[in-house]
Amino acid sequence: MVWLKRLGLGIAAIVALFVVAIIYVVVFIDPNDFKQELQDVASKQANVTLRLDGDISWSFFPWLGLELADVGVALGSQSELVKFGKVEFGLAIMPLLNQTVQVDRVKIIDLEANLSVDKQGNPNWSNAATESDVAVENVPSTSTDGSQSPSEPLSLPNIQLDQLLVQNAQLQYRDEQNNMLLKTALDLELNNVRWDEAWPMLLNVAVEKSDLSGQEKIQSNITLGANLSIFPEKEAFSLEGLTLKTETKAAFLPVSPLVASVTVKQVDFDLPQENILIEKAQLTSMGATVSTSINAYQILSEPVFDGSLELADMNPRTLLAKLAIALPEMSDESALTNVSASLAVSGSSKKIQISPLTLNLDQTTLNTTAQVNLDPLYWDISVKGNALDVDRYLPTKSDEVATEVPSGTPAPTSSEVAELLPIELIRQLNGRVSIELENLKVLNLKLDSITAKSTQSNGLVKLEPLNVNLYSGSAMLNANLDARQNTPRISVYPDVKNVQIQPLLNDFMELEKIAGSTFINGNLDLTGNSIESLMGSLSGDLLVEVNDGALVGMNLTKAVCEGIAVTRNESLAKSSFGENTPFERLTFPAHIVDGEISTPGLTIAAVTLKVTGDGVISLPNKSLDYRTNIAFAGSELDNACRVKDTFTKLAFPVVCKGNFSDDPAGLCGPDLAGFGKVFADLAKIELNAKLDAEKARAKVKLEAEKARAEEKLAAEKARAQEKLDAEKVRAQEKLDAEKAKAKAKLKEEEDKAKEKLKNSLKGLFD
Incomplete structure (x- = not known):
């Protein structure tokens, strides 16, 4: 283990030497001696004119601090684009040995930036690249053996910044081509700037937009606070606890200043997955509050999303009055005074589905489900609701007085008559709608319930x-x-x-x-x-x-x-x-x-x-x-x-x-004349009735005489018939007697003939 001990001693010696060298530099070397060299490098390498009128100072341990004062930056020979009143920053020494940039504090004070575009559309920062830069950019990258090397992926340093302060930054953008002047003052504070961790941030911005003469001003004050997290390896970022407040002033605004605030619980963006998630975002302005949550996937290729939207109770009349928007005349002044809504939506770049949309309008509740195909545009919508009084939202029906219109008075033109139907809108409709409503009032008609199925096709x-x-x-x-x-x-x-x-x-x-x-x-x-x-x-x-x-x-x-x-x-x-x-x-x-x-x-x-x-x-x-x-x-x-x-x-x-x-x-x-005719007809009817009665009596008498004559004639006919019948009987009797005699005589003659014949025959055989 002796070699390990020796290695440690060697490293300690190198570190000590490095520290001594830094101490020597800080103590015995004046950085102001290098101003000209820094300016020359900036000019040659970047075509940047660097003005260093203030002192350069630094400090040592545990931070290597550097401070620059009264600094100006210009591109080539142009006027200065950026000025700094003071710039301060410090680097931690020990992390540098591990190739880690750990900054204690970066402070930029009195930053001034002047950007402009001339009438031909040329910006004053377009000469940033020198000819040498262009030459370098056009030379392909080669390896040590002379072959061309592929571009390497971007590698971000492991930055650790405890605090970044930008104070009293003044930025001006002048656009002569579009007659626009933009002035911005901002203060920015970032803390704990480290990859994969949350950065508390606070931004205050004051923006003024006008034309080049300073007219048509729009002024906005913006305050932004959030915790920002950046994940380089994942190519993702996250915002947590976002609060945004704005105050805008302008002569053309109906409400000035116009105040709005936005809060967001969480925003996550993942570039490789193409996902963005927004949780509990809320916008509040002029008495209206809108809340939403959105999940979107594959946003750069095949977007798919789902989310919700909620409008809290609000008074549209109050909002529109603040915006100086005149409502059309309504018969009920209390109409459109309370609105709230909630919406659940999902879809893609080809289709959107709403299930459901709930709208509370005054005393009316409407529930809507819808599916909308975007290419080609077609919808299928179902609406259910109750207690809708359409007449409340229509103009008061004027009392019409029956008057004689003078001859020659022109009839009202179509433009003078209020149109009932939005024709241009109807011609764009293409879909299917079903409706179920209860307790509906329209054109003063009271409908207990209504169900309808409708199809729309281009008018x-x-x-x-x-x-x-x-x-x-x-x-x-x-x-x-x-x-x-x-x-x-x-x-x-x-x-x-x-x-x-x-x-x-x-x-x-x-x-x-x-x-x-x-x-x-x-x-x-x-x-x-x-x-x-x-x-x-x-x-x-x-x-x-x-x-x-x-x-x-x-x-x-x-x-x-x-x-x-x-x-x-x-x-x-x-x-x-x-x-x-x-x-x-x-x-x-x-x-x-x-x-x-x-x-x-x-x-x-x-x-x-x-x-x-x-x-x-x-x-x-x-x-x-x-x-x-x-x-x-x-x-x-x-x-x-x-x-x-x-x-x-x-x-x-x-x-x-x-x-x-x-x-x-x-x-x-x-109709009195008609009545007179009726009574005249009645007199004729009565006279005709009398005549008919006389005719009837005469007819009855005639019928009686006729009946008696017919009866006498019938009796005479009966007697004659009786006598005739008696004569017929007597004649028949006499005829019958004569017939009987003739028959008896004939019989007698026949008997005699038979006897004679018998006797003759008998003689033949004897």
């Missing part, structure tokens, strides 16, 4: 089918929306069962003229993109049946009785009659052309009435012009309305004419 939207439960009944609609042309077209094929029509019409268009349980079947076509254009283009055919209903606000019995009373010059006690006309059944086929509804074959069956009629209901003009004929059995409610049985055979005319906005009680009234 053609199909509903196959749409099922709605509403107003105590149900409706099934197959519908198509074709937005491929300039004017959208809607086709609807309804099948309505047992829907209470009065509350529906009242809610939809404030029309209360009819009540009852309604059944509808047929087809409708509409074109346009507004309520007005849709109602004006409505065309099709429907078969409508209303059971156990009433004509609301109009009493046809009363209208008929008024006509009867007028013809009798009597008065009618109107208070005796109700306001409505109840009926058991109303049926009519409706033929619709451009919003004009004609109903030939209208039939209403009621207890005292049977109504037939025809006319036109105009949806564009919101008016009706209708004539009905009423078969009337009379009314015991008023003596002035007493009728004879003859009246039941008559049809009394009643006209209903006016606007939907008119008083319902005044819409319908008797």
